[in-house]
Amino acid sequence: MCRWLAYSGSPVLLEELLYKPTNSLVIQSKHSRLGVETTNGDGFGVGWYGGGQTPGLFLSTEPAWNDRNLRELSAQVAAGRVFAHIRASTGSAVQQTNCHPFRHGRWLWMHNGVIADFAAVRRDLTLAIDPVLFPGIEGSTDSEILFYLALSFGLSEDPPSAVARAVGFVEETGRRHGVAHPIQMTVATTDGEVTWAFRYSSIGRSRSLFHSTDVSTLRRQYPDNAVLHDLSADTRLVVSEPLGDLEGAWREVPESSCVVVLKGVEELRPFAPVVS
Incomplete structure (x- = not known):
């Protein structure tokens, strides 16, 4: 389906995240x-927070491994909070407006997974989106609809509750249409200050998700690893799959969980859909 990473910590060049790890997102x-x-290979996107009021975005329908502009940009742009996503389409068109991350104001959102039988439930899901927000939808993916449902249910006020309500609505709608397992997802969202990541599926066998361990602990374990000593103590990553094989560097996010990353501290919480 897709792979993604969410980074926060000391500013780093994008190439340090996208190209240099042994299992980088480009790999x-x-x-x-x-x-x-x-x-x-159905496109990619990078979102980062710089000096502007809204995060920057670079989206392309090229495969990430084959995009010269991404290579050039990654060698020049540094940021302390980065979302990056590589796409494998589940049926929607390969076009820039369908590439993640999606942006609304200060918010970024990316998704790995699928809303099952999306064609059958799309109309009902779309009609639940706040009419004020609706003009912001640019693409045709289930991922963007899920984002705008979360926004409609109060993402900016209480992200975990908003996502729980959005997922609950998707499940309720899907089951009304006879869909046994309406949603499969790992989702990451941020307002530029906090990252929230979710692992959930209706069937209870969700796509892979991991978070990095404390950098100071890894420094003590691997005193000769120069990369670890260049990172600030608050550096954290949430990823679809580990970026390398360093023992002890990654922990799997449990099934039906939300991980909250704030100022170098990650908190794991249980996650369950809520039907309003």
Whole structure:
């Protein structure tokens, strides 16, 4: 389906996240180890927070491994909060407006998974979106509809509750249409200050998701690893699959969980859909 990463910490060049790790996101675009598809070549996107009021976005329908502009940009742009996503389409068109991350104001959103039988439920889901927000929808994916449902249910006030209500509505709608397992997802969203990531599926067998461990602990374990000593103590990553094989560096996010990353501290919470 897709692979993604959410980074927060000391400012780093994008290439340090996208190209240099042994299992970088660009490597995963051709050779994913844990994804449903080995190849994720239906476009990519990078979102980062710089000096502007809204995060920057670079989206492309090119495969990540084959985009010269991404290579050039990644060698020049540094940021302390980065969302990056490589796409394997589940049926919607390969076009820039369908590439993640999606943006609304200060918010970024990216998704790996699927709303099952989307064609059958799309109308009902779309009609639940706040009419004020509706003009912001640019693409045709289930992922963007899920984002705008979460926005409609109060993402800016209480992200975990808003996502729980959005997922609950998707499940309720899907089951009204005879869909046994309406949603499969790992989702990440941020307002530029906090990152929230969710792992959930109606069937209870969700796509892979991991978070990094404390950098100071890893420094003590690997005193000769120069990369670890260049990162600030508050550096954290949430990823679809580990970026490398360093023992102890990654922990799997449990099934039906939300991980909250704020100022270098991650908190795991249970996650369950809510039907309003």
